[in-house]
Amino acid sequence: MQFFNKVLLWISWLSLDVVSGAMAGMLFFSKLLHVSIELPAYILLGMAVWSIYNLDHILDAQENGVFSSRRFFHQKAKKVLIVAVLSLGFIGLIGGFWWFGWGSVLKSVFALGLIILFARMVIWKFGMGWMKEVSIAFFYVLGISFLPLMTADALDRTLWFWAFFTLYLLLAIYNLFILSFLDVEEDQQAGFFSAARSFGADRLEKIIYAISAVLLGGNFLTLVFAPSFFKIFGVFLLAMTLIHWLTFRKSLWTLEEKRLSMEWAFSLPLLLLILL
DSSP states (O other): OHHHHHHHHHHHHTTHHHHHHHHHHHHHHHHHTTOOOOHHHHHHHHHHHHHHHHHHHHHHTTSSSOOOHHHHHHHHTHHHHHHHHHHHHHHHHHHHHHHHOSSHHHHHHHHHHHHHHHHHHHHHHHOOHHHHHHHHHHHHHHHHHHHHHHHSOGGGOOHHHHHHHHHHHHHHHHHHHHHHHHTHHHHHHHTOOOHHHHHOHHHHHHHHHHHHHHHHHHHHHHHHHSOHHHHHHHHHHHHHHHHHHHHHHOTTSOHHHHHHHHHHHTTGGGGHHHHO
16 A cells, blocks of 8 residues: 555656546547547647646756755756656657648647747746646646647537636646645745745635635536536546545545646546546
8 A cells, every 4th residue: 555655646747647637638638629639749738738747846856945855856866857848859850840830720729839839938927826826727728729629620629618718727727826825835935936925825815715615606507507518527527526525534645646636636547538
């Protein structure tokens, strides 16, 4: 059991659970939009997500202050992880050119990457802490839905799609606000830029409760009013929301246990492979 827990921690520290969740998210949106995304696109997405998240963790781990086990891991393994990030980044570029060619898809991906980089710099320089989490959530959901959106028929980009896109975005914000709340002491001691520092712990907790109510209410409405095809997507979003809510309320769980539970919740849409 101890070995299994250690493996789960390593998976979490290396953001492999986030990669799984991102690939599951692209599957969610591809099924929602009736498009078929081939395996290489999922692999390229996973490589990009892994590189971005680990690079971000490496940069965080260079700050002075008190480190969690996650940040301590990235501090100790910095050299190996930098080589891995650069290697995967290079392989990803070659793979992108090989698979997509220099066409509209790859050009749009590069444009999106530049927008993300510019937004991150502006928010870091002039923004408030909560803007970091909101922008990360927005670009995460946009990134996993980007290829399905580009390849979908215009008739499938219905209001119901945008309703689910909005709920998924709100769930991503919910996830990051909860993590910021759980990390509040460490972030304050290390001077990290975050929603918890921007709002304060008490106000952020109230915001988390408010988002919980909106998400649960919104997901319930999709189950009642959405056409039959869309109801299964409402079920998945409701399940992911409930996992977050119950995890947040588990007072006896450690921070790592809560993080593991919430990050793996985003992998639930992988079940669509056998359901649809």
